[in-house]
Amino acid sequence: MLGLMQKKQLLISSILTHAAAHHGEQEIVSNTIEGGMHRYTYADAEKRIMQLANALVRLGVKLGDRVGTLAWNGYRHFEIYYATSGIGSICHTINPRLFPEQVAYIVNHAADQYIFIDLNLYPLVEALGAHLKTVKGVVVMTDKAHMPDTAKLSATIPVHCYETLIADEPETIAWPDFDENTASSLCYTSGTTGNPKGVLYSHRSTLLHAYATHMTDSSPLGAADCVLPVVPMFHVNAWGVPYSALMSGTKIVFPGIQMDGGSLTKMMNDEKVTCSLGVPTIWLGLLQHLRESGQRLETVKRFLIGGAACPLAIIEGFGKEYDISVVHGWGMTELSPVGTINAPKAGMEKMSADEKYRHQLKQGRALFGYEMKVIDDDGNALPHDGKSFGRLMSRGYWVVSEYFNDDENPDGILDDDNWFDTGDVATIDERGYMQITDRTKDVIKSGGEWIGSIDLENVALSHPAVAQAAVIGIPHPKWDERPLLIVVKKPGAEVTREDLLSFYDGKIAKWMVPDDVAFVDEIPLGATGKILKTKLREQFADYKLPTA
Ligand code: AMP
Numbered sequence: 195m196l197g198l199m200q201k202k203q204l205l206i207s208s209i210l211t212h213a214a215a216h217h218g219e220q221e222i223v224s225n226t227i228e229g230g231m232h233r234y235t236y237a238d239a240e241k242r243i244m245q246l247a248n249a250l251v252r253l254g255v256k257l258g259d260r261v262g263t264l265a266w267n268g269y270r271h272f273e274i275y276y277a278t279s280g281i282g283s284i285c286h287t288i289n290p291r292l293f294p295e296q297v298a299y300i301v302n303h304a305a306d307q308y309i310f311i312d313l314n315l316y317p318l319v320e321a322l323g324a325h326l327k328t329v330k331g332v333v334v335m336t337d338k339a340h341m342p343d344t345a346k347l348s349a350t351i352p353v354h355c356y357e358t359l360i361a362d363e364p365e366t367i368a369w370p371d372f373d374e375n376t377a378s379s380l381c382y383t384s385g386t387t388g389n390p391k392g393v394l395y396s397h398r399s400t401l402l403h404a405y406a407t408h409m410t411d412s413s414p415l416g417a418a419d420c421v422l423p424v425v426p427m428f429h430v431n432a433w434g435v436p437y438s439a440l441m442s443g444t445k446i447v448f449p450g451i452q453m454d455g456g457s458l459t460k461m462m463n464d465e466k467v468t469c470s471l472g473v474p475t476i477w478l479g480l481l482q483h484l485r486e487s488g489q490r491l492e493t494v495k496r497f498l499i500g501g502a503a504c505p506l507a508i509i510e511g512f513g514k515e516y517d518i519s520v521v522h523g524w525g526m527t528e529l530s531p532v533g534t535i536n537a538p539k540a541g542m543e544k545m546s547a548d549e550k551y552r553h554q555l556k557q558g559r560a561l562f563g564y565e566m567k568v569i570d571d572d573g574n575a576l577p578h579d580g581k582s583f584g585r586l587m588s589r590g591y592w593v594v595s596e597y598f599n600d601d602e603n604p605d606g607i608l609d610d611d612n613w614f615d616t617g618d619v620a621t622i623d624e625r626g627y628m629q630i631t632d633r634t635k636d637v638i639k640s641g642g643e644w645i646g647s648i649d650l651e652n653v654a655l656s657h658p659a660v661a662q663a664a665v666i667g668i669p670h671p672k673w674d675e676r677p678l679l680i681v682v683k684k685p686g687a688e689v690t691r692e693d694l695l696s697f698y699d700g701k702i703a704k705w706m707v708p709d710d711v712a713f714v715d716e717i718p719l720g721a722t723g724k725i726l727k728t729k730l731r732e733q734f735a736d737y738k739l740p741t742a
Contacts, residue, residue, distance in 0.1 A: 203371060203372065203373060203374040203397070203398075204374040204397055204398045204401040204402070205369070205371070205372070205374060205397045205401075206275075206276065206279040206280065206378055206397050206400060206401070206437065207276070207279070207280040207369035208401075209276075209401070209404070209437055209440050209441055210239075210240055210243060210276050210280065210440065211240075211369070212440070212441070213236045213240075213440035213441070213443060214236050214237050214239070214240035216443060217236050217417060217440075217443030218235060218236050218237035218240075219235055219236070219237070220235060220236045220417070220443050220444070220445055221233055221234070221235055221236075221445050221446075222234060222235070222236065222239055222269055222272065222445070222446045222448070223445070223446070223447045223448070223465055224267075224268040224269040224447075224448040224450060225268070225447075225448065225449050225450035225451075225452055225457070225461060226268060226450060227266065227268065227312050227313045227314050227335075227336070227450060227451060228313065228336060228337075228340050232268075232269055234269065236440070236443070239269065239272070239273065239276075241365040241366075242273055242360065242365075243273045243276045243277045243280065244277075244363075244364070244365055244366055244367040245360040245361075245363035245364070245365055246273050246274065246277035246359075246360050246363070247276075247277040247280050247281050247367045247369075248360075248363035248364055248367055249359045249360050249363050250277060250278065250281060250283065250308075251281060252363070253308065253330075253331065254307075254330075255278075255281065255283045255307060255308065256282075256283065257281070257282035257283065257370075257372065257376070258282065258283065258284065258376075258377065259283045259284065259307045260283070260284045260286045260304045260305060260306045260307060260380060261274070261278045261283055261284065261285060261286060261306065261307060261308045261309075261310065262286045262287075262288050262301055262304065262306035262308065262309040262310065262329075263285065263286065263287050263288060263309070263310045263311075263427075263428065264288050264290045264297070264309060264310070264311045264312065264315050264318065264319065264428070265287075265290070265310060265311065265312040265315070265335060265427065265428065266290075266312055266426065266427070266428075266448075266449075266450050266451050267423060267424075267426060267427050267432065267448040267449055267450060268312070268335075268448045268450055269448060270310075270335040270356055271310075271312075271335070271427050271448075272427070272436055272446075272448065274310050275379070275427070275431075275436050276436075278379075279378040279379060279397065280367070280369050281367075281369075281370060282370055282372050282376055284377050284378065284379060284380050284394070285378065285379040285380070286304050286306055286379070286380040286381075287379065287380070287381055287427060287428040287429070287431070288300055288301065288382070288428060289382075289384065289426075289428045289429060289721045289722065290312075290315050290318065290428065291721035291722075292384075292390075292721050294318060294321060294322055296390065297318065297322065298322050298325040298326065299389065299390070300382050300390055300392075301322075301326050301328070301329065302325075302326065302327050302328060303382075303389075303390075303392065303598075303599065304380060304382075304392060304598070305328040306326075306328060306329055307328065307329065307330050307331075308329065308330060308331050308332070308333060309326070309329055309331075309332045309333070310332075310333045310335055310356070311332060311333070311334055311335060312335050312336075313334060313335065313336045313340060313342065314451065316334055316342050319332055319347065320346055320347045323346070323347055323350050323351065324350050326351065329351055330351070330352070331351060331352045331353070331354055332347060332351055332352070332353045332354070333353075333354045333355075333356050333359060334353065334354070334355055334356060335356045336355065336356060336357070337355065337356070337357040337358075338355050338357060338358055341355050374396065374397045374398040374401075375396050375397070375398055376396060376397055377394045377395070377396055378395055378396055378397045378400050379394075379395045379400065379431060380392050380393070380394050380395070380598060381393050381395070381428075381429070381430050381431065381527055382527075383526075383527045383528065384429075384527070384720055384721055384722050384724075388602055389602070391597040391598070391600060391602075392597055392598030392599065392600075393527050393528050393594050393597065393598070394597075394598045395431070395530055395592075398591075399530055399591060399592040400431070400434070400437055400530065400592075401437070402563055402591045402592055403434050403437075403530040403532065403563075403591070403592040404434050404437040404438040404441055405441070406532070406561045406562060406563045406564070406591075406592075407433070407434050407438050407532050407535075407561070408438050408441065408442065409561070409562070410537075411535065411537035411559070412532070412535050412537070412561055413433075413438075413469070413471070413496075413498045413521065413523065413532075413535060415435075415438055415439055415442045415444040415469065416442055416444065417442055417443035417444060418468075419442070419444045419445070419468045419469055420444065420445040420446075420447060420465055420466050420467045420468050420469070420493070421435060421439050421444050421445070421446055421447070421467070421468070421469050421470065421471070422446075422447040422448075422449060422458070422461060422462060422465070422467045422469075422470040422471075423435040423436075423446070423448070423449075423470070423471050423472075424449060424453055424458065424470055424471060424472030424473075424476050425471045425472045425473065425501070426722075429527075429722050430525070430526075430527050430530065430531040431530070432471075433471055433498075433500075433525070433531055433532060434530065434531075434532065435471065445465070447461055447462075447465045447467055449461060453472075453476060453479075454479060454483070455479045455480040455481075455482060455483025455484065456483055456487070458470075458476075458480050458483075459480065459483060459484065459487070459489050459491065462491050462492075462493070462494055463489075463491065463492050463493070466492075466493040467491075467493060467494055468493055468494060468495050468496070469494070469495065469496045469497070469498070470494065470496075470497055470498075471497070471498040471499075471500075472497075472499065472501070473499070473500070473501035473502055473722070473723045473724070474499055474501070474502050474503070474504050474505060474508055475502075475719070475723050476723070477497060477499060477504075477508050477512070477520075478507075478508060478661075481507075481508060481511045481512065484515075484516065485515075490516065491516060491518065494516075494518050495518065495519065496518065496519050496520075496521055497512060497518060497519075497520050497521065498521045498523055498535075499520055499521070499522055499523070500522065500523035500524055500525060500531075500532075500557075501722065501723065501724065502723070502724050502725070503555075503557075503630060503648045503651070503652065504520060504522045504554070504555070505555075505651070505652050505655040505656065506551060506552065506555060506652055506655070506656050507655050507656050508520060509522070509551050509554045509555070510551050513547075513551060514547075520554060521535060521536060521537065521554075522535075522536040522554050522555070522556065522557055522558060523535040523536065523557065523558055524557035524558060524628065524630060526616060526618075528588075528593065528594040528614060528616070529564070529588060529590075529592060529593055529594070529616075530592035530593075532561065532564075533560065533561065533564045533566060533588060533590075534557050534558035534559055534560055534561065534564070534566070534628050535558040535559065535561060536553070536554055536556055536557060536558030536559070536627065537558070537559070538550075538553075539559075539625055553627075555629070555652065556623070556627040556628065556629040557620075557627075557628050557629055557630050558627060558628060559625075559626045559627055559628070560626065560628070563590050563591040563592065564588065564589075564590035564591070564592070564593065565588070565589045565590050566586060566587065566588055566589075566622070566628060567586075567587050567613070567622075568582070568583065568584040568585065568586055568587070568619075568620050568621065568622055568628075569584050569585050569587055570584045570585075571584075571585075573609075576622075578622045578623060578624055578626065579621075579623065579624065580621050580622070580623030580624065580627075580629070581621060582621060583619055583620060583621045583631050583644065583646070584619065584620075585615055585616075585617075585618075585619060585634060586615075586616045586618040586619065586620040586628070586630070587609075587613040587614065587615055587616065588613065588614045588616050589611075589612050589613050589614065593614055594607070594614060595607075595608065595612075596608075617633055617634050617635070618630050618632070618633060618634070619631050619632045619633070619634055619637055619644070619646065630646075630648060631644075631646025631648055631649065632644075632646040632647050632648055633727075635727075636666070636667075636727050637667075638665070638666070638667035638675050638676070638677050639667065639674050639675050640667075640670075640673045640674060640675055640676055640677070640705070640706075641672075641673040641674065643705075645667075645677055645706050647664070647665035647666065647667075647677065647727075649702060649706075650665040650677055650679065650698075650702070650706065650708060651663045651664060651665050653697065653698055653701050653702060654679055654681060654694060654697070657689065657693075657694060657697050658684075658687070659683055659684055659687035659688065659689035659693075660681055660682075660683065660684065660687075660689070660694075661682045661683060661684045661685075661687075662681070662682040662716075662717045663679060663680065663681050663682075663717075664679075664680045664717050664725045664727065664730055665677050665678065665679050665680070665708060666678055666680065666727055666730050666731055666734065668709075668710075668734060668737050668739050668742075669742075670709075670739060670741065670742050671742055672742075676708075676709040676739055676741060676742075677706070677707075677708040677709060678708060678709065678710050678711075678712060678734065678737065678739065679694065679695075679708040679710070679711045679712070680711075680712045680714055680717060680730060680734070681694065681711060681712070681713055681714070682713075682714060682715065682716060682717055683713060691710065691711040694711050695707060695708065695711065709739045709740065709741045710739050710740055710741070712734065712737070717730070718730065718733075
């Protein structure tokens with residue numbers, strides 16, 4: 195017997211409708227590429243989104259068509275999110291930091307019909323021109339006054355101006371109704387091996403993810419909050435913020451291209467930001483800026499940090515010096531992206547401040563709607579004891595089932611029980627808190643034991659002279675591999691190899707202490723701000739450890 199409740203489909207357009215109807219006066223503020231701040235209300239945004247949706251229909255964009263974006267966090271990008279998905283087409287966000295060949299591969303693989311591009315990125319699409327095989331038009335996300343010279347690209351692909359394109363369109367549209375399992379957006383993984391792979395989100399998965407990331411123990415946003423997503427809209431939908439913020443009527447501040455500590459501090463104080471989200475490197479920059487300038491963040495209560503392991507130095511720095519709580523979360527493109535968030539359980543209020551900070555190093559508990567387990571190499575589930583580590587497996591309402599047009603995995607990417615192997619190695623403790631020890635391919639295999647690089651990096655990062663740290667395995671004749679610590683020193687700081695190695699005493703088991711330290715000027719970062727261990731391994735391919 196079926197229930198007798200309404201079968202309203204979970205569609206992204208319903209978020210916008212709700213937001214404009216009940217929070218029409220709420221603001222969206224953007225630091226623009228053209229210069230200056232742009233501000234308007236949810237009600238204004240809805241009108242322009244409807245104009246853009248009408249323009250897309252006029253251009254012939256249909257249900258299931260892919261519309262690419264190469265853009266930073268700003269109001270026009272936000273409008274494209276809702277206009278494309280609203281009419282049933284797919285918002286395909288592309289990372290502009292990728293190499294041009296990767297961008298061309300992704301656009302062609304996704305068969306994008308149109309590309310929307312931010313003004314300062316225009317040279318990228320101009321250079322790719324004829325390599326974009328399926329693109330019927332490029333839309334430059336600016337007004338007529340700021341349009342670049344488009345003569346070169348126009349010879350092969352029509353080029354439109356965003357503001358001109360939408361100017362004469364009606365400010366209303368009747369959003370179509372369709373199955374909630376319809377695809378809504380597409381994001382390619384930043385995979386370090388093989389070609390990038392497309393993760394195709396649905397309206398249903400996006401809405402359920404947005405609900406879940408809203409719960410009190412997740413990353414809650416309210417109508418009195420102001421959120422600044424530093425996490426880019428081109429990377430897994432800015433962790434869902436453009437959807438979750440509108441569900442609650444939260445003020446949004448889009449930072450554009452200025453994500454340095456000084457610019458973030460100014461925007462956070464000017465706009466009274468209460469919550470912000472991003473990867474650890476951003477927060478290290480901000481912390482350093484605050485310390486050097488003596489400025490404070492007057493309204494910020496919480497940072498959600500994920501995308502890479504958040505070091506203790508950030509958690510303690512913001513907690514002790516600025517009274518801002520750092521909430522550690524974990525996820526991945528294949529998970530929409532959030533899987534776990536570290537919120538306390540009853541009884542933890544008795545922990546000392548230091549115990550609490552250390553506990554924040556864990557990536558957190560599973561949100562409702564997401565399931566996880568760790569398994570050994572034979573597929574057996576490992577106990578939740580905080581010690582046994584193995585492959586982290588995922589399943590749930592917003593977990594990938596297969597990649598988009600995937601030729602590389604003919605047998606699929608799930609096991610018989612629909613578990614997806616995340617490629618991460620983790621432990622889960624008695625209370626259900628998961629902690630990532632490494633990526634499977636980065637784990638250091640030393641004499642039959644595994645050493646996770648994240649723990650070793652965290653210790654190094656808590657040394658006052660260390661700005662950045664990475665640990666990789668170096669081949670060793672006796673132990674297979676041994677850890678090498680690679681360090682960028684803070685400007686003006688002095689520290690020796692011996693200082694750093696003895697800094698590990700008492701913090702981790704002796705046999706895990708790195709065998710050597712290499713000082714470098716910079717550590718290579720990938721397109722999403724994560725350390726490129728593959729590059730480091732190439733760089734140190736001929737490195738001889740003193741212990742070898
Ligand atoms: P991406 O799909 O590019 O977002 O990358 C996802 C990967 O980033 C995960 O599989 C993890 O390896 C890593 N990651 C994300 N969040 C964290 C975190 N809080 N701690 C450690 N690694 C993380």
